[in-house]
Amino acid sequence: KAGVTQxxxxxxxxxxxxxxxxxxxxxxxRSVSWYQQTPGQGLQFLFEYFSETQRNKGNFPGRFSGxxxxxxxxxxxxSTLELGDSALYLCASSLEPGGNQPQHFGDGTRLxxx
Amino acid sequence: xxxVEQNSGPLSVPEGAIASLNCTYxxxxxxxxxxxxxxxxxxxxxxMFIYSNGDKEDGRFTAQLNKASQYVSLLIRxxxxxxxxxxxxxxxTRTYKYIFGTGTRLKVLA
Numbered sequence: 001k002a003g004v005t006q007x008x009x010x011x012x013x014x015x016x017x018x019x020x021x022x023x024x025x026x027x028x029x030r031s032v033s034w035y036q037q038t039p040g041q042g043l044q045f046l047f048e049y050f051s052e053t054q055r056n057k058g059n060f061p062g063r064f065s066g067x068x069x070x071x072x073x074x075x076x077x078x079s080t081l082e083l084g085d086s087a088l089y090l091c092a093s094s095l096e097p098g099g100n101q102p103q104h105f106g107d108g109t110r111l112x113x114x
Numbered sequence: 115x116x117x118v119e120q121n122s123g124p125l126s127v128p129e130g131a132i133a134s135l136n137c138t139y140x141x142x143x144x145x146x147x148x149x150x151x152x153x154x155x156x157x158x159x160x161x162m163f164i165y166s167n168g169d170k171e172d173g174r175f176t177a178q179l180n181k182a183s184q185y186v187s188l189l190i191r192x193x194x195x196x197x198x199x200x201x202x203x204x205x206x207t208r209t210y211k212y213i214f215g216t217g218t219r220l221k222v223l224a
Contacts, residue, residue, distance in 0.1 A: 033212065035214075042202075042214060042215070042216040042217065043158070043202065043214040045211055045212060045213070045214075048211075055210070056209070056210055056211055058211070088157075090157055090158070092212075097210070098206070098210040099146060099206030099207065099210050099211055099212045100145060100146045100165075100206055101146075102148060102160050102163050103148075103160070103204075103212060104160060105150075105157040105158050105159070105160075106157060107156070107157050108157050
């Protein structure tokens with residue numbers, strides 16, 4: 001069974017631009033969560049999607065948004081990029097939402113803001 | 115108080131020894147507990163999960179949960195240099211989120 005697939009693996013952007021990251025979950029997994037990982041803050045929860053609906057969100061500004069499609073694939077968008085958005089963005093999928101199911105991570109997208 | 119706390123380490127153990135990694139959490143309503151391993155430059159990999167008080171064993175790994183004291187531990191028996199990584203504890207909360215600790219860096223010395 002294929003794992004969680006994230007694209008692209010690396011991105012370099014400049015301040016003020018926007019970026020879209022993509023995530024394909026494990027087949028049969030309907031919940032997709034996004035995380036930001038930085039050396040200083042660790043893994044920070046961004047949001048969780050299930051059945052094309054945002055089920056939960058973390059404490060990030062509105063510049064961070066996401067969506068989920070009917071095939072459970074998800075995208076995350078960050079607008080008006082800031083230097084502090086440089087991070088590893090991880091997507092994780094699980095069978096069901098709510099935090100009771102094990103989550104499986106993709107390899108991540110490393111975003112660098114110049 | 116942080117929702118999930120781990121000692122950042124590094125925790126150094128000799129090869130063949132038992133490594134003990136600990137995690138405390140603040141939400142008494144938490145029901146699910148997960149351990150992930152993350153090698154440098156890689157994404158987190160699920161090792162174990164536990165839902166009930168007591169011990170759960172899987173190969174060289176044992177997860178221990180004590181809900182009354184609000185801690186969860188991971189024991190690694192016969193530690194190998196390949197076990198050197200950062201170990202992340204994750205806990206679900208009553209708001210249905212996964213909250214991660216900042217991780218404990220483990221170094222197994224050959």
